[in-house]
Amino acid sequence: MYELTQTQREVLLALIKLYEQNNRLVKSIEIAQQIGKDEGTVRNIISSLRSLGLLESKTGPSGGYMPTLKAKELIKSYGIVTYGSLRIKKNGNETNVTAYSIEIMDVLNPAGAKAILKANGNLDELKEGDIIRLGPTDYNRLLIDGEIQHIDRSTGQIAILIKRLVSIPRENVGEVATKNLVTLTSQMPLREASSLLFREKIRGAPVIENERIVGIITTTDIAKAYSEGNVKAKVEDYMRKHVVTIREDEDIMDAVRIMELHGVGRLIVVNAVGEPKGIVTRTDILKRISALGT
Known part of the structure; x- marks a missing residue:
């Protein structure tokens, strides 16, 4: 601590x-x-x-x-309590509706559990029948997918039929990450890098020089080079120099939030002094959350 x-x-x-x-x-x-x-x-x-x-x-x-x-x-x-809130997502996009309370009911009902959300914001963005997502919540780590059954705009309450209820496990990124990290060098020809990614069945890899991360390149970057006719280009010509990393002792929920923040599907996992130790992808995390992997 x-x-x-x-x-x-x-x-x-x-x-x-x-x-x-x-x-x-x-x-x-x-x-x-x-x-x-x-x-x-x-x-x-x-x-x-x-x-x-x-x-x-x-x-x-x-x-x-x-x-x-x-x-x-x-x-x-430290004994300091804070209260959070969550934006409701509809069709994968955040709405302007914020839920600040969730009450789950009828969890043993074979017809399906229900939940009552207390929310504020522009409730006109939602209607009955919409499929929404809420979470994951910070402390009990729940992620809920549900169908809106009723909206009471006067009280700000939304009743949903829960379609999927997932509890995200408490695990460090290092426990989920792929340890055998495939790396590239900045002077490697793109053709060689492309073959390596294909052979390893991965979509991207960090670029390492003198044990330091200097960039990352993905199959999308390589496809761009080929579409521009630069088949003889090197990795350094198309790699992205801004590399998003996460420490191996961080929580997998933080990994998800960082991916969403930066709009990426993979993070380089580093130790306390910034040395690369692995890679974690959105797929790696979803595999641990089996209900989301289907």
Whole structure:
């Protein structure tokens, strides 16, 4: 268990509260305003929290920070309780409807369990018969797929018939990841890289130089090179230099959230000092959640 300084606690708690209130990535300036400290100081604290695996970040105009499950558990261990909420998804896309309470009923009913959601937001986005997804929830780790049976817009309650109820196991990424990591070099010809990926039946691999990750290339990148007629190109010509990684001691739920955050289907797994130790894909995780793998 980490022993955080008072300032680290303040920054982390502010991040969690802002993230849960707004359901989006949080800017450092917002945290600074929340706790009344200089933004430069907040950025330094954020850097230390990131090294501890307590938050994830995304760069760019729409970027910011989000807490990991480890962060929420740590804050909880200090006796600080936070309350979360979840955006309801319809057809794989987030709606503007947020559920803040779930009551599951009739779990032994052979006709199917039901749930009552208390929600706010634009309920007009939903209608009876819609198939929605909710979760996974942070602490009990439930993911629910259900069919809307009734919407009471006056009270913000939604009744659903549960089609699928999954409890995501508590496992570290390192327990799920593929350990025999296939790697490429930046000077390798794309044709050779393509043959290696095909032979290993994988869709992407990291590019390593001097035991350091310098990029990642996928079959999509190689297909782009071929479509442009660059059949003699090297890996470095088409590899992506921004590589999304995750520590091997992080939770698999964090892996899912990071994949969604960055729009990727695989993460390079590293140890505490950033050395590559494996790769985890969305498929690897779904295999552990058998109800989602069908």
